[in-house]
Amino acid sequence: MIENKLRFDALVIGAGAGGVSAAARLTQAGYRTLLVESLERVGGRASTREVDGFLLNSGALAIERDGAVAELYKDLELKLDMWIPEPQTSLLWGRRVFDVDPGKGLTGTARTLVPYLLKFIGSVAPAFRPKKGQSTTEWVNRFTRSKRIHNLVDNVCGAFFAGSGEDVLAEVFLFCLTQGTSFKSIGYTVGGTIEVWKGLSNWIESQGGEVWLNSPVKRLIFGLDGLVTGAEIEHEGQAISVSVDVVVSNVGPLNTVRIAGAENFPVGYAESVEKATDGAAIITIHFASPKPLVQWPGLALIGKSRRLTYAGNFSAPEQKRILRPGEWYLYCGASTPRPARGDFDLEKEKQLLIADLKDYFPGFDESMIVAIDVTAHEWPAQRAITGYDLPIETPVANLWNVGDGVKEFGDAGTAACTRTANRAVKQVIENFPIKVRQGPVSVPSHS
Template identity: 25%
Template sequence: MSSTTALVVGAGAGGVAVAARLAKNGFQVTVVEKNRDIGGRCSMVNDNGYRFDQGPSLLLMPEYFREIFEDLDTTMETEGVELRKCDPNYRIWFSDRDTLDVTTDLVKMKSQIERYEGKSGFDGFLRFLVEAGRHYNLSSEHVLRKNFPSLSSMLRPDLVLVLWKLHPFESIYSRVSRYYRSEKLRQAFTFASMYLGMNPFEAPGTYSLLQYTEFADGIWYPVGGFKTVIDALSRVGTRLGVKYRLNSPVSSIALSTDSKSVTGIYLESGELLESDLVIVNADLTYAYNNLLPRTAYAESLEQRHTSCSCISFFWSFNTTIPALQSHNVFLADEYRASFDAIFKHNTIPVHPSFYVHVPTRLDPSVAPRGMDAMVILVPVGHLGRRPLPGKENVKETNTHWDEIVSNTRRLVLNTIESRTGASLRDRLIAEKIETPLTWREKYNLDRGSILGLSHSFFNVLSFRPKICHPVIEGLLFVGASTHPGTGVPVCLAGSKIITVQYVVTTFGN
């Protein structure tokens, strides 16, 4: 086993995780990363003493994080990862200045639910949690820990027997509406589909599992930023023998003369790295269309439904903004129309819903003393297909996006100030920005989609791109657009599926 080599292309969460797992099982592993640091979308943004999570900023489904460290014979605590519980989980700000604090404190939730639903409302809340918990537990058992290499995999008796209980053919909004009469509560319990970059009026009802884990397990924040978790995994991997090569973009995957097996990778520098196994943690659609010979299947991936993109603002303030919690959600008055703009018209809502994270509430070290760091994520439509050189669509130029960013900034500031009563403009001293263009450029994300392919029913299970290339032996995929799907904990689950399949099944260890 010690002579078996593996190359991992990309040092995002899935890549770092699978590298450590393979190294523990005796592989000689090298991770190749195009950027100057690991983490991918879990990277940190630094700006003159302020630090921001570039991507995920709340830790959900903690059992999957604990599991990978335990599988590597350690714990998060041993590796220096400190998690702090968010309380409340987040505050929802409605357009009429009403607020709802979503919390694991059921006494507080009861009084808030009854404010909207009356005395019988809490019973509906509990029944919703039972259904959402069933979705979570069944998904964990039958989807997130299983491989689906073919359509026949979906006919496994255990899955067939429970599939109807997952409500995959009803939307989250439809399922939630069975338990709440209040439109505000329907919005409060459906917007989390945006964790998957999906429209709550289209996302399968299965994904109410996200609300369940928020209530059952809470929302957590890693002190120092989400990247501390990835850094800890990389340190464990390094102890196990994993080597990292940064600033090393890959130009193509090297194949045998008959193109039936992988032999390594070529770097843009021209260097060939040979290997028995290649695991791609780069964006899957990008990899199929740019690192491998083009095929009809590769081109079809560019036509599949994909997640939305977003504009991210990273704001530094010269004081604190006490009106805001650690996590805040500002919901548009025209809730459904705002999602239609993104997912049906692939544009930017006139009045968007957006998320605001103030990490200094739980971790004062991310900003100078007495000051606030703030991250704003505004979901927007994704880009078109990657243009050929010199053929860029005028709507995707930097000038076009500069105008959109300016308008979006104004909308966000107006919304926060009007709903909270706080003054932001005269306290904002620095800003960094990400747009769909920069997401595509930095991380080769197809169409700038921040969460990969959509999680609609015909984009999951056996319909989702496989973890093993269907033709090329020794080529595997881990990350958002392959099975089991998007989100850091789900990508961690994917790293285990790969390791079990290849270490136990293929190599017999």
């Protein structure tokens, strides 16, 4: 039953990285914005929850310090409390630990030089460049069959794109190495990644916008002209109807079609979105130990493993991730299962990941597994592996998608999702400037 009529300039569905960023940018541009989230917290797959006194990230752990998220914070004159370890990233290869921060040591210097070298070789020797549609594995096979190199390449693909070398286009792999920021300058939000989105959603509310948690959007309402005119939202136990001028959806292109109704798009659109949605998976094991297991801080990429692609160390007191009394050290290890897309044998994949954790964390057997998170299927690691994303525009002129699933070619992570929001909001401003408001703006009343 529809019990209330509320009006907003813009509705943003989903408070993930893309949604919160879009709502912040819309608010900044003067749009009275409603941000709705079905869960009890903001952040989506870049959020944080407490389990047994440990703050665990749902997905994203590192935030790019020179990316779009940092830019948004700067534009809004907000401060993000980050912990920046030394080194920011390590590379683990068996028992050996390398500092791979750009420019530092031999491996770090290689990381700085490799992009230039690859660009140079690509420009003077076109045959070096990958063929259209060629996978990273196929491309690397042209130069080497070394299992070690392929293992490293698979792990880099897993850590950056949630896929193996078979899944990631060689063009994307090269593009990321040579053009993208590639997580070169990263930090960890104090208190967990959720704090990034909390800071922004608090700011939205401080500017007159609204953020409704535990409020799933049930369906979009369309006018006779084919534009979205509103939405039905479940909010505080009631069905609420809001009317809006524009909608930005952060629930992924497939779910956008589901809540909008396939009949509101041109024939064949729903099928094409379904076909393009090919989610990839990541398995993360969060574990804690009463004694330190490793010395490297923050994030470590893994060179050689069965499945482990990266690991995290969240033990430093400055990170404020451990609320449990006593001395505890908090870690995580993540893998890309095989196949990364579609169904996989979860038990077998968990065992392979645990075997790697035993190798890389001496003492793992005495530690406590706090949680095992499987981001797959309806809650995937990536809705589409980068290179296969859809555009942000939909066939409905006042409806956009943001976030993972509509990223730009070769882009990845939360900053990529924020960039989709920047582009969508730019189009909103160009195509649907704020209407001059007639009379007072309605305020929520659930009576």
